Amino acid sequence: MDSKYLQTWDSPIPTSPRKKSEIPIIHVIGLVGAGKSAFIQKYFPNLPIFDIKDIYQTNNFTPQDLHNNPDSYLQFQSALEYSFEGFYQNLKETNKPIGIVESSGINKGLNAILKKFFVYRIWITPDFKRMQAKKIYVKQPYAKNLNEHMLALYKYKKIIYNTEFNFTTYDFSKRLPPIIKKYFN
Numbered sequence: 001m002d003s004k005y006l007q008t009w010d011s012p013i014p015t016s017p018r019k020k021s022e023i024p025i026i027h028v029i030g031l032v033g034a035g036k037s038a039f040i041q042k043y044f045p046n047l048p049i050f051d052i053k054d055i056y057q058t059n060n061f062t063p064q065d066l067h068n069n070p071d072s073y074l075q076f077q078s079a080l081e082y083s084f085e086g087f088y089q090n091l092k093e094t095n096k097p098i099g100i101v102e103s104s105g106i107n108k109g110l111n112a113i114l115k116k117f118f119v120y121r122i123w124i125t126p127d128f129k130r131m132q133a134k135k136i137y138v139k140q141p142y143a144k145n146l147n148e149h150m151l152a153l154y155k156y157k158k159i160i161y162n163t164e165f166n167f168t169t170y171d172f173s174k175r176l177p178p179i180i181k182k183y184f185n
Helices: 036-043 052-058 063-068 070-093 108-114 128-133 143-155 178-184
Strands: 025-029 049-051 099-103 119-125 163-166
Touching (some): 063 070
């Protein structure tokens, strides 16, 4: 599934200066149905969540709309920027210590927004048995092509993240920084 609206990842080392991020962001990424929402509900139950899926649902977009129609993509991008600005402003106004973002991790628009902040990315290692039991591909038909594309990117190390979380072992692949580790004690 090639699309100019999806990206592998930009270099985690920015080439242009970032705005100073007042509130760090944890970006939980992974396949459709991998368990991103379950992970967030378990470990960050009281923190605000920005879920890109809400933008799709609220505005009646599908990933195919964005792939096939540049006008839809512009509308989506506008809704995305407006929603994220409101989300981040709410984090500041309510003095939240950290913000949570949930997405597949390959939406160019969202990744462009997140480049302005200090983001810690957690890849959720997919539990394929769980995904099959939940009939993800029946409920979300677009997910099959998207997940195949993402698995190819993952296989060739084109998806960059700071650590992986494995639901089978409930373990991370790397040490967590203190600001994040405190949520897992």
